[in-house]
Amino acid sequence: MQTEPQGVSTKDTEAGVGTRERVVRAASRLLQRQGYEGTGIKLIAREAEATLGSVYHFFPGGKEELAVAAIRHGDREFADMLGAGLDSSDDPAVAVENCARRLATALRASGWTDGCPITATALETLGRTPRIQEACGAALRNWQEVLAVKFRDCGFGGEEADDLACTVLAALEGAEMTAQVFRSEQPLLTAGRHMAQLIRSRS
Amino acid sequence: MQTEPQGVSTKDTEAGVGTRERVVRAASRLLQRQGYEGTGIKLIAREAEATLGSVYHFFPGGKEELAVAAIRHGDREFADMLGAGLDSSDDPAVAVENCARRLATALRASGWTDGCPITATALETLGRTPRIQEACGAALRNWQEVLAVKFRDCGFGGEEADDLACTVLAALEGAEMTAQVFRSEQPLLTAGRHMAQLIRSRS
DNA sequence: CCACCACTAGAACGATCGCTCTATCAAGTG
DNA sequence: CACTTGATAGAGCGATCGTTCTAGTGGTGG
Numbered sequence: 001m002q003t004e005p006q007g008v009s010t011k012d013t014e015a016g017v018g019t020r021e022r023v024v025r026a027a028s029r030l031l032q033r034q035g036y037e038g039t040g041i042k043l044i045a046r047e048a049e050a051t052l053g054s055v056y057h058f059f060p061g062g063k064e065e066l067a068v069a070a071i072r073h074g075d076r077e078f079a080d081m082l083g084a085g086l087d088s089s090d091d092p093a094v095a096v097e098n099c100a101r102r103l104a105t106a107l108r109a110s111g112w113t114d115g116c117p118i119t120a121t122a123l124e125t126l127g128r129t130p131r132i133q134e135a136c137g138a139a140l141r142n143w144q145e146v147l148a149v150k151f152r153d154c155g156f157g158g159e160e161a162d163d164l165a166c167t168v169l170a171a172l173e174g175a176e177m178t179a180q181v182f183r184s185e186q187p188l189l190t191a192g193r194h195m196a197q198l199i200r201s202r203s
Numbered sequence: 204m205q206t207e208p209q210g211v212s213t214k215d216t217e218a219g220v221g222t223r224e225r226v227v228r229a230a231s232r233l234l235q236r237q238g239y240e241g242t243g244i245k246l247i248a249r250e251a252e253a254t255l256g257s258v259y260h261f262f263p264g265g266k267e268e269l270a271v272a273a274i275r276h277g278d279r280e281f282a283d284m285l286g287a288g289l290d291s292s293d294d295p296a297v298a299v300e301n302c303a304r305r306l307a308t309a310l311r312a313s314g315w316t317d318g319c320p321i322t323a324t325a326l327e328t329l330g331r332t333p334r335i336q337e338a339c340g341a342a343l344r345n346w347q348e349v350l351a352v353k354f355r356d357c358g359f360g361g362e363e364a365d366d367l368a369c370t371v372l373a374a375l376e377g378a379e380m381t382a383q384v385f386r387s388e389q390p391l392l393t394a395g396r397h398m399a400q401l402i403r404s405r406s
Numbered sequence: 407c408c409a410c411c412a413c414t415a416g417a418a419c420g421a422t423c424g425c426t427c428t429a430t431c432a433a434g435t436g
Numbered sequence: 437c438a439c440t441t442g443a444t445a446g447a448g449c450g451a452t453c454g455t456t457c458t459a460g461t462g463g464t465g466g
Contacts (some may be wrong), residue, residue, distance in 0.1 A: 019443080035327040038240035041424060051445050056425075058443090063424065113330050122384055123323035124238040137384050146285050166390050167397040170377030171370060178373050181325055181340050187369050194370040194401055201404045222413080244454060254415050259455075261413090268453065 020058045022048040027070035028077070033113050035120035036067060036132070067121065067134045074117025075139035081106070082146050092154040092203075093196035096147075096168055098191025103176055104185035112183045115176045144169050155203065164202065169194050223261045224251035225251040230273035231280070236316050239335070270324065271338045277320025278342035284309070285349050293406075295357040296399035299350075299371055303395025306379055307388035315386045318379045347372050358406065367405065371398050390396060 017025075026048035030039040041063055045055050059066040086092075108114060122136035128161035149164035152158060175191035220228075229251035233242040244266050248258050262269040288302035289295075310318060325339035350368035355361065378394035 031348065033329070034331070035238055035240060036325050037238060037325070040422075042422085050457065051426095052425085052445095053445050111330065115326070119380060120238070120323065120326035123318070123380060124241050124327070126236070126383055127314070128237070133384065140381055140384055163397070165394050166381065167374060167378070167394045170381050170390060170394050171374040172377065173380060174373030174375065174377030175370070177322060177326060177376060178343055178369070180329055181336060181343055187373060190366050191370045191373050194366070198397055198401050201400065243452075245452085254413095255455090256412065256415050256457095 017134065019048070019050050019054050020146075023050050023055055023058060023066070024069050024073050028065050028117060029072045029114070031067060031070050031121045032074060032115070032117040033120075036063075036124045036129075038184065041066070050062055064129060064131060067125075067132050071118050071121065071135040071139060075135075075142055078117055078139070079146055082143055085151045086146065090154070092151055092156075093199040095150060096199060097196040099194040100172060100175070100188045100195070103172065104179065104188040104192075107176065107179055107188070108185055112180050115180045116173055119173060119177065140169070164199065167198070171195055205209060222251070222253050222257050226253050226258055226261060227268070227272050227276050230269050230322055231276045232317070234270060234273050234324045235318070235320040236323075239266075239327045241333075244269070258405060267332060267334060270332075270335050271332075274321050274324065274335065274338040274342060278338075278345055281342070282345055282372055285346055288351065289353045293357070295354055295359075296363050296402040298353060299402060300395040300399040303378070303391045303398070304317050306375065307382065307391040307395075310379065310382055310391070318383045319376055322376060322380065343372070347384055354402075363405065367402065370401070374398055 023044060027039070030044055030047060035112060041055060042052060044066070045052050048055075055066065056062070059069065081102065082099060083103045086095045088098040089095040118136050118139050121132065125136075126131045127133070129171045144162070144165045147168055148161045151161035151164050156164065171191045171194070172188070175187040178187040219246065225309070230242070230247045233247055233250060244258060245255060247269070248255050251258075258269065259265070262272065284305065285302060288305045291301040292298040306347045321339050321342050324335065328335045328339075330336070343358045347368045350371055354364035354367050359367065374394045374397070375391070378390040381390040382388060
């Protein structure tokens with residue numbers, strides 16, 4: 001049973017959230033910022049205001065199982081942000097550009113630390129931790145699908161929608177990384193503008 | 204003094220190369236594959252067939268100084284590959300698409316492990332290791348400049364060339380990461396095709 | 407010949423890693 | 437009430453981390 005009160009409030013970042021959920025959120029944020037190897041389980045527990053015992057109670061598979069859960073969490077979160085951005089306009093070009101703008105704004109607001117939730121972990125564990133790699137692949141596929149659905153809804157053919165989704169997501173990922181390193185919104189905004197142009201030239 | 208013979212051969216991956224250079228190469232390859240925190244100095248030394256003493260002799264600043272040197276090495280290497288790809292055609296659109304193709308081929312040949320030499324390290328150390336972040340920023344700027352020069356030579360205006368270079372590099376980076384996770388050349392090839400189209404629509 | 411120096415070699419240190427283990431606590435359930 | 441079960445708590449394990457330190461090697465200039 002949770003020790004903390006359960007129904008008190010649904011405040012997003014604080015108590016009132018079950019221990020397991022707090023641990024997953026902390027893990028997701030830390031993996032996003034410092035990658036898999038750079039994030040210790042003890043730090044995750046401390047950040048989540050949980051104890052090591054609780055972490056291993058919920059994730060008997062240890063760090064790897066926790067990382068998979070954290071990546072799935074980041075997957076859902078990023079998909080929501082992508083979906084919300086895409087809903088901002090019926091024109092797919094405008095919608096994608098708005099997405100890039102939102103990512104840029106959020107990135108600046110975080111002090112340039114919170115970019116894509118999975119890239120760092122994905123690159124670090126490539127080919128050496130299959131379960132994590134699968135979770136990362138599922139996330140990328142999911143985000144591509146969110147984009148592809150939008151493009152299909154806007155009249156693109158199935159294959160063309162998939163290809164466009166692949167490139168747009170890749171450009172946003174790369175631009176976000178560039179923006180983080182340069183501490184500037186410009187790469188994301190430029191990529192958004194170019195992706196809008198690419199979409200228009202194809203419709 | 205180096206124990207090994209110096210002028211014997213310039214074979215790229217083996218002996219005949221100074222200890223310092225061997226260490227930098229090993230560090231660069233390992234940082235590329237498993238990031239900064241995931242790569243131990245002792246492993247770098249073993250992989251370079253050097254000893255810990257030698258590593259700290261050449262890099263008294265420790266892991267951080269070695270990482271900076273490794274990133275600069277990856278910078279030069281990737282810039283060369285980019286330049287070689289761009290030289291393959293006078294048409295900038297064709298040249299960029301060839302670049303993507305080459306990256307895809309090289310990536311597959313490495314067993315999907317050797318992507319961008321700095322992304323993993325850059326994301327892991329963002330905002331926590333300024334000297335490494337600077338080296339990563341310099342690399343990205345350098346690669347953008349390689350692309351921008353090509354675009355300017357092909358008749359693009361200065362600002363437009365810079366913007367295109369920024370987006371093309373971001374798309375290639377993102378597509379390479381996607382290709383690694385999916386173990387498929389397709390994301391890189393698709394991004395190359397789309398970037399070619401974007402360039403053509405702007406000229 | 408020898409003092410010097412660049413380099414090699416690796417033992418050892420404290421800190422931290424992921425993980426295991428036992429003990430305790432708080433609520434149900436009979 | 438006793439007993440079970442889910443969850444919390446953290447000490448402690450062996451391994452590895454980055455780093456420091458001393459010792460040794462071999463070629464070179466004086």
